[in-house]
Amino acid sequence: MIPINAPQIGKEEIEAVVKVLESGILTHGLGAGPMVTKFEKEFAKFVGAKHAIAVNTGTAALHLALSSANIKTGDEVILPSFTFVATAEVVVLVGAKPVFVDIDPETYNVSSEKIEKCITDQTKAVMPVHLYGLPANMQPIKEIAEKHGLIIIEDAAQAHGASYKEKPLGTFADAACWSFYASKNMTTGEGGMVTTNDDELAEKMRFMRSHGEKEKYKSIMLGHNYHMPEIQAAIGSVQLEKLPRFLAKRRENAEKLTENLKDAEKLELPKEPDGYQHSWYLYTVRLKNAEKQQRNRILEKLRQKGIDAQVYYRCPIHLMPYYSKFRKYRLPETEKAANQVFSLPVHPNVTQEQVEYISHTLLHLLE
Numbered sequence: 280m281i282p283i284n285a286p287q288i289g290k291e292e293i294e295a296v297v298k299v300l301e302s303g304i305l306t307h308g309l310g311a312g313p314m315v316t317k318f319e320k321e322f323a324k325f326v327g328a329k330h331a332i333a334v335n336t337g338t339a340a341l342h343l344a345l346s347s348a349n350i351k352t353g354d355e356v357i358l359p360s361f362t363f364v365a366t367a368e369v370v371v372l373v374g375a376k377p378v379f380v381d382i383d384p385e386t387y388n389v390s391s392e393k394i395e396k397c398i399t400d401q402t403k404a405v406m407p408v409h410l411y412g413l414p415a416n417m418q419p420i421k422e423i424a425e426k427h428g429l430i431i432i433e434d435a436a437q438a439h440g441a442s443y444k445e446k447p448l449g450t451f452a453d454a455a456c457w458s459f460y461a462s463k464n465m466t467t468g469e470g471g472m473v474t475t476n477d478d479e480l481a482e483k484m485r486f487m488r489s490h491g492e493k494e495k496y497k498s499i500m501l502g503h504n505y506h507m508p509e510i511q512a513a514i515g516s517v518q519l520e521k522l523p524r525f526l527a528k529r530r531e532n533a534e535k536l537t538e539n540l541k542d543a544e545k546l547e548l549p550k551e552p553d554g555y556q557h558s559w560y561l562y563t564v565r566l567k568n569a570e571k572q573q574r575n576r577i578l579e580k581l582r583q584k585g586i587d588a589q590v591y592y593r594c595p596i597h598l599m600p601y602y603s604k605f606r607k608y609r610l611p612e613t614e615k616a617a618n619q620v621f622s623l624p625v626h627p628n629v630t631q632e633q634v635e636y637i638s639h640t641l642l643h644l645l646e
């Protein structure tokens with residue numbers, strides 16, 4: 280089976296882990312040991328942010344960003360439903376209400392035009408997600424947020440290496456949240472990071488990451504234990520160094536797939552609009568005018584042929600049993616996309632021969 284994603288772990292990561300184990304320093308009481316501090320500095324530089332705060336998952340990063348921005352009970356947060364559940368989960372965790380907005384059917388990202396219509400007196404924040412690694416349309420989102428005094432927290436969990444209008448992600452937001460989950464463009468196994476240019480927010484996040492402590496055993500605010508272990512940070516440093524190579528290989532595979540599939544009338548291929556740099560975390564195609572069953576049949580046959588095609592996301596959050604109570608607006612484009620899209624493997628282990636095999640197999644199944 281050609282997996283949909285695969286962690287790229289080499290001897291450099293293994294050596295880095297062994298070094299940490301031999302050092303005897305596995306963590307730090309306030310959350311930032313030597314490897315974590317090094318990784319934070321390197322990641323901040325990579326995304327051009329003033330601060331980077333490492334945590335133990337991408338979900339923790341999102342939760343930390345929302346809680347440090349004081350999003351709380353009674354507030355509303357605008358976000359897409361076409362994303363991983365964590366984006367909405369953290370909104371509910373801080374006591375606020377998720378307000379799901381429909382997507383732009385071309386990019387699968389939250390529709391900036393639809394955001395403004397959903398703003399109420401309770402709206403405090405907007406959370407654009409850079410789905411599949413393609414940046415959301417941040418300029419209009421920033422303008423709307425400024426007009427209405429809203430905070431912007433970007434979910435950049437899938438977008439390491441992406442950029443918008445030649446600017447790194449996070450530039451248009453109060454904070455950007457990253458994931459280093461095993462499937463991501465770079466990984467620490469599990470892990471996350473918040474980047475921000477806001478000094479006050481960064482300081483608060485550092486305290487909240489570690490039980491609200493400025494000094495040990497003297498909590499000055501409510502917090503969590505969101506420490507990233509030293510081993511993870513050591514892996515992260517190595518992965519970050521290798522990231523440009525991973526991204527180049529993903530891009531090469533994605534571009535080859537596009538070249539091979541461009542004449543398939545039944546497919547809509549992923550876009551990379553001018554001024555956007557895709558991270559190619561997922562290469563997602565749409566089976567045009569199709570019912571869910573037709574898409575699922577193609578998927579099943581691809582899997583029978585050893586291609587691990589997957590659907591992200593089969594069930595939009597507003598249709599999940601727990602989250603359906605937050606449903607407020609109709610989301611026709613979200614529901615349509617959930618029934619028609621599927622993703623093909625483009626990770627760095629996918630060889631040129633495999634790209635050809637994936638393309639030919641899919642074209643044959645579409646005939």
Ligand SMILES: Cc1ncc(COP(=O)(O)O)c(C=O)c1O
Pocket residue numbers: 336337338339362363365366408434436437457458459460469470471
């Ligand atoms: C869009 C999105 N948001 C949030 C997360 C949560 O990250 P993590 O799994 O590291 O908690 C993920 C990844 O899994 C994701 O893809």
